[in-house]
Amino acid sequence: MKYVSTRGLAPLTGFEDVLLAGLAPDGGLYMPQHWPSMTKEQIASFAGASYADIAASIIGLFTGDTFSDAQLKEMAQKVYSRFSDARVAPLTSVGDEDYILELYHGPTLAFKDFAMQILGQMFDDVLARHDRRLTIIAATSGDTGAAAIDALKNCSHVDVVVLHPEGRVTDVQRRMMTTVGRPNVHNIAVNGAFDDCQAIVKQLFADREFSERVCLGGVNSINWARLAAQTVYYFTAFAALSPNGEAVNFVVPTGNFGDVFAGFAAKKMGLGVGKLVVATNANDILHRALTSGDYTPAGVTPTTSPSMDIQVASNFERLLFEVMDRDSTQLREKMAIFASEKSMTLTAHERRAIAEDFASFAASEEQTLGEIKHHYEKTGALIDPHTAVARCAAVNLRAQGVLSGKTVTLSTAHPAKFPEAVEQATGVSPPLPEDYSALFDLEEHVVRAGNNVSAVRSVILERVTAARQ
Numbered sequence: 001m002k003y004v005s006t007r008g009l010a011p012l013t014g015f016e017d018v019l020l021a022g023l024a025p026d027g028g029l030y031m032p033q034h035w036p037s038m039t040k041e042q043i044a045s046f047a048g049a050s051y052a053d054i055a056a057s058i059i060g061l062f063t064g065d066t067f068s069d070a071q072l073k074e075m076a077q078k079v080y081s082r083f084s085d086a087r088v089a090p091l092t093s094v095g096d097e098d099y100i101l102e103l104y105h106g107p108t109l110a111f112k113d114f115a116m117q118i119l120g121q122m123f124d125d126v127l128a129r130h131d132r133r134l135t136i137i138a139a140t141s142g143d144t145g146a147a148a149i150d151a152l153k154n155c156s157h158v159d160v161v162v163l164h165p166e167g168r169v170t171d172v173q174r175r176m177m178t179t180v181g182r183p184n185v186h187n188i189a190v191n192g193a194f195d196d197c198q199a200i201v202k203q204l205f206a207d208r209e210f211s212e213r214v215c216l217g218g219v220n221s222i223n224w225a226r227l228a229a230q231t232v233y234y235f236t237a238f239a240a241l242s243p244n245g246e247a248v249n250f251v252v253p254t255g256n257f258g259d260v261f262a263g264f265a266a267k268k269m270g271l272g273v274g275k276l277v278v279a280t281n282a283n284d285i286l287h288r289a290l291t292s293g294d295y296t297p298a299g300v301t302p303t304t305s306p307s308m309d310i311q312v313a314s315n316f317e318r319l320l321f322e323v324m325d326r327d328s329t330q331l332r333e334k335m336a337i338f339a340s341e342k343s344m345t346l347t348a349h350e351r352r353a354i355a356e357d358f359a360s361f362a363a364s365e366e367q368t369l370g371e372i373k374h375h376y377e378k379t380g381a382l383i384d385p386h387t388a389v390a391r392c393a394a395v396n397l398r399a400q401g402v403l404s405g406k407t408v409t410l411s412t413a414h415p416a417k418f419p420e421a422v423e424q425a426t427g428v429s430p431p432l433p434e435d436y437s438a439l440f441d442l443e444e445h446v447v448r449a450g451n452n453v454s455a456v457r458s459v460i461l462e463r464v465t466a467a468r469q
């Protein structure tokens with residue numbers, strides 16, 4: 001398996017470099033040169049198999065000769081056995097043909113653990129093999145940071161630096177990042193929004209001297225390895241619900257377009273996915289792009305689903321690449337226009353191609369909180385605000401006739417990660433699982449930095465060099 005860059009100016013690359021580098025050297029995103037494919041029989045055989053074994057076989061389609069089958073199996077068994085539910089990604093029924101896929105039973109209570117935990121194992125193995133040390137940097141809107149820190153805190157070959165927007169993540173999210181207390185974990189609170197953090201990370205990668213000096217690597221959802229690992233639960237859900245292979249829709253709460261693109265990748269690999277629904281909160285650039293062709297960031301509005309308070313959805317470039325039939329020259333032109341004008345317009349052809357696989361919905365804050373309440377009254381279960389955004393989309397698009405047949409809503413976080421919003425909607429405060437009872441007693445470790453690349457660069461140089469002495 002080789003990888004190409006969406007911008008077309010980087011050499012063909014193997015999985016190992018894709019894993020370690022994150023972004024391609026030409027500024028593009030790595031994509032598999034060809035989609036691996038799975039037969040209906042292979043997919044049907046996943047019903048009843050263990051999540052870890054399915055993960056090892058699917059991820060193995062993307063990793064080339066970097067790991068042996070046995071190694072992948074061992075890594076997958078090790079990480080997915082840490083999940084608090086033995087089924088790893090359980091499905092629950094919420095009415096006729098309507099299901100919720102619970103993706104929050106990992107160590108940091110959000111779906112990002114699915115990919116990040118196995119990436120931690122991959123990094124440790126590959127870096128040990130080459131006796132290398134990396135500084136892994138991530139911008140987080142709340143959940144990526146905790147997932148990355150938990151996955152990498154025991155890696156002896158990695159320093160992990162996480163930038164979060166100060167005051168824009170919940171207390172539980174922040175404490176999961178700042179209370180870990182390991183010398184290789186560095187939290188930076190940036191005086192800005194998530195998009196500012198992400199822009200700073202991009203600038204740090206572009207600063208060749210700096211990035212070589214600290215050996216910078218990335219685990220944001222632009223890292224293909226993450227998307228490869230996230231395709232797995234689309235397969236397990238499908239195999240459980242559709243023994244005869246009839247189409248299943250997936251509704252995905254979306255920020256950076258990573259998770260929903262993993263669903264698209266699964267479809268490209270032969271999975272019988274019907275519609276993929278892009279569900280956004282009030283930060284609705286993707287919904288606007290899909291409905292009117294207008295991809296213009298509008299400034300970030302803080303919402304109760306902060307992990308989706310994003311305007312520039314990095315992975316959208318991957319979809320554009322596909323709908324442009326992988327024409328990198330045309331894509332480069334489009335991205336250059338976006339860089340200079342801070343806006344781009346999708347052509348009629350692009351919109352039509354996207355509409356074949358995707359639908360979209362934007363939920364207001366009022367609708368989101370209303371759905372948490374409604375869901376609680378109807379089922380007795382609490383859902384987090386990200387899941388609620390997606391449930392709004394599922395309910396409304398079914399009523400509009402856009403969705404029919406079996407539909408799975410991805411539940412991306414445990415409600416206790418967002419207790420304020422859940423309590424506001426229902427009057428009930430969701431308790432944290434017992435394992436996390438010490439979270440509010442532990443000491444926090446975080447450095448503050450101004451909203452600019454030089455402030456962050458000096459913090460990293462100081463902290464990472466100190467940690468290595």
Ligand SMILES: *Cc1c(COP(=O)(O)O)cnc(C)c1O
Pocket residue numbers: 110111112142143144221253254255256257258259260307308386412413
């Ligand atoms: C990150 C996140 C999302 C959005 O996922 P993307 O891959 O960025 O689209 C949704 N819900 C939760 C809880 C998240 O942490």
